Amino acid sequence: MADHNDPNAVNSIFSDIDVSAADLYDLFGFPSRDTEKGEHVVIALTFASVPSAGVLDPDMLYRIRMVAEPRVVPPAAGDHSLQALLRYFEALKDKYLGPLKTSEIRVNVDSSNNATIRFINFPGSTFVKTLKTNEEVVIDAPNGSAIKAYIGGRDDAFFNDLTGFFRSINYAPQFYHVPHTMTEARELKIPKTLLELEGNDLFNYDPKFPEWGYHGVKKDLPSGPLTWTGNAFRKDANGNYRFVYSGIDCQAGKNVNAIILEIPLKFITTAPNENRIVNTWGESWVLKAANKVETIPDHPFWLEHPLALTDAFRLDDELKRYKLVDTDGQPFADAALSEREDSRQMGANNFWLAPHFIKRLAHLGWGFGPSISALGLETSFDHDNSPVSVHKTYALVTEAFPRVRKTLFQKLNMADSTWNPKGIDIPLRRPLEIFVPNVCAIDMDTTGTWPFGRRLEDQVATRFLSMFLDMEAEFKGKKYHIELLNDQSLWDHAPIEPKTPPNPLKNDKDFLQDFPYLAEPWQR
């Protein structure tokens, strides 16, 4: 019928696989409270429960990479110039992309859902184990270390008002049926904001349609211009603003698949007393089609003889068989700071994104900064006292940088001293140190609460917003801190509806006190 080329691409527009097992959700990392047999670090990588919770996709390879090192020395105090910042990023890049060698854990499953876990380039130990999924196991490493592992389905440990976040950035696909061909209609060119904008009918809460934007409930994309032309925040008859957030947990009742590990620090580094920071990040890789053919029919040899595998395979060659799809280190490093573009899923090696990070932060700041000011709070972002959020993008980092200087360099105050149980001299972290590189940097001398790692109970979505607060300002006689926006008393007195912290304060299921920490999966 056709004497022309027909690559059938049209069949790809609605993907064959709606939710991909490659979609990484979160990376958690914190020191274990159980130190009886030495220090341990807990790392949990969660991802889409595809094909189902407890059943992993055999075409996937998951990597958890890690390296322990002493605390990084940030740019010199007082030198808050763009040059100093870029020099700092450059030094980090040399370190990460240079001689630094990371250790890693690779996990995949066979068609019977049995997992193979490989520990690679750990000090003195590279070895392989096969284990059953959905069971807690203890892996005895060749150097005598006992590593706890769980690979399988769990409750989704993330709890946040994802719809509220998408409303704050005017992300159309959460609210509208956006045609796949309309790639420009993602984040619409409307100011980002924490407070609804007067006349922003494209995104403002619709009291006649309260479910809108939740549970996949969407409207058809209107035919008119996808813009906003107003000049004020919306206020109700009582003079209250309308919060874009509702505090609803959009992840409630959802399951994930997870790789959860509790690893002795001495297994990760030979100098656990010096290397107090465990940097870790996760990656998902999907088997390339060409290599799938090679595995037809299934060749059971390497699963039956896993130890032979490490000898027979050169591991870099193994990765060539896969395609990197997703990376996860810091929460919101991708979703909020990289515009959710797949091409920017660069993981720890996101140094080249540093200038973009600054420009994106300024873009967000023009949205969130005026919102914070309108609520009577102090912001770290310089928005020239704008009375309303502004949609502004930057081509030049030199123009963006002065706006976000304080946001980038300010120390993020902690709510109290519980994060530092040993009471030792640990500098507070600053946004510039947190997001580049995109790793979860677990400080073993802390509890590992964000940004010193990430604990399951951390409300990181709200803590992320606190970057835009001025940490020198005070609320009720106390310096602003990363938990301030989680404080109900703040909202009780704010001119806003609903009077709620932006995101839920706890998970829908209680976390476990002991390994594997994440709650049991929901039964369907």
Added chain:
Amino acid sequence: MTKRTDYEIELDRIDRAISELEQDASTLPIDAEKATKLVYLHYQHASLRGDLAELARVETALNAAIREIGPAGDLYFLKANLDFKLHRLTAVRQDLETGRDLKNSAQGRSLQADLDFQDGKFQEARSGYETLIAEEPTWDNLARLAYLKFKLGDFAGAERCYIEAENELTAKQMRHYAWVELQRGVLHLRSGAYEKAWNRYRIADLAYSGYWVVSEYTAELLGAMGKFDQAIELYRKIIVHVGRPEFQQALGELYHCLGQPEQAEAWYEKALSAYLESAQRGEVHYYHHLADFYSDVRQDGVQAVKWARSDIALRRNFSTLAALAWALYLAGEFSEALNTIDEALSSGVADAQLFFQAGTIYQAANGNGKGSEYLRMAAEINPHYHDFHTHR
């Protein structure tokens, strides 16, 4: 119990997805996303089965969806693809203009480059593909560029692009991978390297089992290798499930090669009836086959010219020009045949079949020696260019 093939599993998956969506999509008010997805699923189903009648029903459903939902880019993208598949290039241009934000989308620009290719604007097509690939190296645009290079005689460049396309494909896209493997096989087939083509086709079959498209390519290859019995057996199996006239014509030609003219004629008649019925319904996508049929099977130059002119009115490119030139040659219109084949050659396409036709026309119309030169060029590309081949 026989293990289900990948093809059967995918058809079943689409069937289930259609069943799940069908109730929701028909309730009022129309859910645009579900309705769009449903019509895409129907299109995928029809395409996968190669069923033209089903494709016609999809078109009806698509038009109904457009009436309900409006000029959504996704729907018009599907419409444009459907029109393209059926050689309605004017309609494709209109679709690109009508679909909301479609023309400047990546998908719309790919289609525009395909249109340029069909119009013989190879430089524009190449530039379009290369720009899209620079933005994002998707497998389908790499395959498009590969095909363009193949047609321009750059077999090595085409192979590189196909390999790059495969490198973008994952284990979740095995049908696409099989398709690219088939195209790599065609590169070998059209250079006369049958064993290499066979190996690529085997990989395609391993990658995505039970696919009639793989069988059809394999049947052609068996014919080219002179294994007419096996080719016939395979085509007969394909036709049971996908009764398309071009396959019936191929089967007839294979019987002809086997020295069974009565069997051949029976299949020829079926093919011709179907081609003509299609044309009578106002469809245009078999014009090219009708021109080829009257040229190669009936050797009826007058009829061949008629259909070739109809086809060229829709799309003037090296392929339609060569078909017309060959028809004119068979009709004894040597002078016009010569002018027409010259226009086809001026496109820059390097294809053994084109050079064979040019050589033959030149030898009949002009004794300047160019005929021998073109025949030599044909043999240089494919020393077996006379072997059996299908009209794809």
